[in-house]
Amino acid sequence: MKPSIYENSRDVFLDTVNVKDYIQLEKISMIYQALRDSIEKPLKMVLLYGKPGTGKSMFLSKLHEDVASAQKAYLYKTPILDESEFFKTIAQDLYGIKYDSELNFTQFMKVVENRELIEAIVPIIMLDEAQLYTTAMMEKIRLLSDTRKVKFVIALHKTEKEDIIAKEHFQTRIWESIKLENASPVELKIYIQKKLMKVNCVDTASMFVPKSINLIHKLTDGNYRDTNKLVYTLFDIYHYYAQNNPKEIRGNEISKKIIEMAAIHTGLINA
Amino acid sequence: MLNVNELENKHKKYKLKSYTPYFAIFLGVSAAILSISFFLLYDFNSKKETKKELIAQKTQEYNGDRKADIAIENKNEAIEQEASKVIVPKEKEETPVTQEREEKVQLSPSLNFIKRIESEVPLYKKEDSVKAAAIIEKKVERPIEKSSEPIKKENKKEEVSLPIVEEVKESIALVQKPIVEEPATNTSTIDIKRRDVEEDIKHVIKRFNVNHNPALSLFVAKKYYQLENYEQAYNYALATNELNNNIEASWIIFSKSLVKLGKKEMAIETLKRYINHSDSSQARQLLDEILSGKFK
Numbered sequence: 326m327k328p329s330i331y332e333n334s335r336d337v338f339l340d341t342v343n344v345k346d347y348i349q350l351e352k353i354s355m356i357y358q359a360l361r362d363s364i365e366k367p368l369k370m371v372l373l374y375g376k377p378g379t380g381k382s383m384f385l386s387k388l389h390e391d392v393a394s395a396q397k398a399y400l401y402k403t404p405i406l407d408e409s410e411f412f413k414t415i416a417q418d419l420y421g422i423k424y425d426s427e428l429n430f431t432q433f434m435k436v437v438e439n440r441e442l443i444e445a446i447v448p449i450i451m452l453d454e455a456q457l458y459t460t461a462m463m464e465k466i467r468l469l470s471d472t473r474k475v476k477f478v479i480a481l482h483k484t485e486k487e488d489i490i491a492k493e494h495f496q497t498r499i500w501e502s503i504k505l506e507n508a509s510p511v512e513l514k515i516y517i518q519k520k521l522m523k524v525n526c527v528d529t530a531s532m533f534v535p536k537s538i539n540l541i542h543k544l545t546d547g548n549y550r551d552t553n554k555l556v557y558t559l560f561d562i563y564h565y566y567a568q569n570n571p572k573e574i575r576g577n578e579i580s581k582k583i584i585e586m587a588a589i590h591t592g593l594i595n596a
Numbered sequence: 597m598l599n600v601n602e603l604e605n606k607h608k609k610y611k612l613k614s615y616t617p618y619f620a621i622f623l624g625v626s627a628a629i630l631s632i633s634f635f636l637l638y639d640f641n642s643k644k645e646t647k648k649e650l651i652a653q654k655t656q657e658y659n660g661d662r663k664a665d666i667a668i669e670n671k672n673e674a675i676e677q678e679a680s681k682v683i684v685p686k687e688k689e690e691t692p693v694t695q696e697r698e699e700k701v702q703l704s705p706s707l708n709f710i711k712r713i714e715s716e717v718p719l720y721k722k723e724d725s726v727k728a729a730a731i732i733e734k735k736v737e738r739p740i741e742k743s744s745e746p747i748k749k750e751n752k753k754e755e756v757s758l759p760i761v762e763e764v765k766e767s768i769a770l771v772q773k774p775i776v777e778e779p780a781t782n783t784s785t786i787d788i789k790r791r792d793v794e795e796d797i798k799h800v801i802k803r804f805n806v807n808h809n810p811a812l813s814l815f816v817a818k819k820y821y822q823l824e825n826y827e828q829a830y831n832y833a834l835a836t837n838e839l840n841n842n843i844e845a846s847w848i849i850f851s852k853s854l855v856k857l858g859k860k861e862m863a864i865e866t867l868k869r870y871i872n873h874s875d876s877s878q879a880r881q882l883l884d885e886i887l888s889g890k891f892k
């Protein structure tokens with residue numbers, strides 16, 4: 326059976342980080358340009374931070390994809406927590422050196438310092454979920470970037486706790502820090518509609534009138550992850566009604582009731 | 597998976613619940629209006645007699661009183677009695693009432709009272725409806741507090757004023773509560789410097805449960821492995837593999853945990869299968885170590 330338009334619309338909002346789903350948003354593309362610019366400058370580190378679900382991982386993946394064709398760039402989506410393993414991985418990626426035994430920081434620093442840059446472009450290492458690295462590890466990463474033989478772009482999910490780490494370790498030293506924020510209602514509308522247009526769901530895209538967007542924004546505060554979950558459930562409910570009770574979804578705007586039902590299901594409304 | 601019927605019911609309840617504050621406010625306001633008109637009537641009535649007479653009467657009525665709260669209760673009854681007295685003649689002869697109306701000075705404090713209630717009502721909107729209703733009721737009692745003042749003075753009993761003062765305080769406390777509470781919850785950070793591993797894990801697990809990010813479960817698996825809690829390390833590595841079966845580090849932790857849990861054969865089996873589809877040198881190395889007994 327062919328999947329219905331509601332199923333197609335629903336699956337767009339699965340919460341996954343996949344570069345091909347990246348949506349160019351105006352504000353984001355501005356930051357994105359700033360980030361690209363700063364990568365080209367002789368910087369040490371770039372810090373990308375923001376609350377959970379503001380699109381840091383998505384952003385980093387996009388950046389990685391764009392940059393990797395022109396220069397050495399490596400994205401570590403998962404933090405490598407074992408110190409030796411971390412340095413061994415970098416040594417392997419940057420210089421193609423394979424270490425069978427342990428590799429500690431001092432040893433690795435020597436390797437980096439003695440390394441002549443082959444091309445003028447400094448390789449980039451991107452670390453997602455960097456708040457999971459220990460304070461000591463962060464300090465070593467900073468020292469590595471001080472050699473100017475490798476650049477780090479670091480994505481940090483920010484809680485109050487991480488805020489302190491961010492302050493202690495980056496505020497005075499970081500070359501550039503960029504904050505990602507939740508979407509404004511206008512951006513949220515673009516986000517939802519562009520996502521749907523990408524899979525040719527024009528009909529469902531046009532159902533998101535300003536009123537529906539405002540309600541969704543009120544419920545999710547413009548957080549991309551929460552919005553994904555909400556809209557996913559919303560279309561799940563539409564799909565159900567389409568099969569079982571079509572009169573519930575007769576209007577050509579997104580039903581307020583169904584938005585609220587989806588919000589109850591995803592826990593955005595306490596009922 | 598998605599139970600739409602149940603969701604519809606929940607939605608109905610939610611809608612009902614979202615109307616209750618308005619309902620409570622409506623109830624409260626109508627109660628307030630009722631009691632104000634009641635208070636006014638009472639006032640007019642008392643104006644008929646001279647103030648001195650009123651006080652004298654009251655002191656007579658309550659002179660022998662032992663306890664203050666009883667006095668107030670009695671007074672409530674007295675007021676009701678007096679009120680019912682008033683209502684009956686009011687319908688018959690309208691003239692005296694309109695005559696009293698001309699004395700506006702007498703009315704002004706009561707109007708302030710209405711204003712106060714109105715300006716306070718929006719505060720309760722978010723509050724539990726029962727609480728809101730309770731506060732409004734408390735306010736409604738105020739006319740009685742005021743009217744009891746002359747008695748207080750006459751009786752010169754300190755105790756009389758106590759319950760009233762307490763009541764006022766209580767209603768103030770209730771009003772202030774939401775304001776006081778918020779800053780209290782926001783204060784307790786800043787002193788965290790080093791991250792305690794256990795707390796770290798708990799925090800990450802909480803986030804993992806929300807966003808199912810394999811990076812987080814892998815982190816948890818690794819941490820548990822370090823803490824030698826191999827069972828949990830196994831669980832979280834398994835969860836990671838289910839979300840993304842291409843993370844080398846996760847397969848390594850998974851296999852290592854299996855060995856530590858005494859399931860060496862299963863670890864070997866797992867690694868072999870993983871090597872087949874990934875060609876991971878790390879996995880191969882671990883397999884060698886397990887087979888040679890170097891890793892156990």
Ligand SMILES: Nc1ncnc2c1ncn2[C@@H]1O[C@H](COP(=O)(O)OP(=O)(O)OP(=O)(O)O)[C@@H](O)[C@H]1O
Binds near residue numbers: 347349379381
């Ligand atoms: N520009 C974008 N284009 C398309 N989808 C996006 C974009 N930004 C965010 N998203 C969506 O929002 C979801 C959350 O984004 P992401 O996972 O990048 O957040 P995060 O900031 O990394 O959160 P966390 O701190 O929890 O890791 C993603 O699943 C993705 O689908």
Ligand SMILES: [Mg+2]
Binds near residue numbers: 383454
């Ligand atoms: Mg992320």
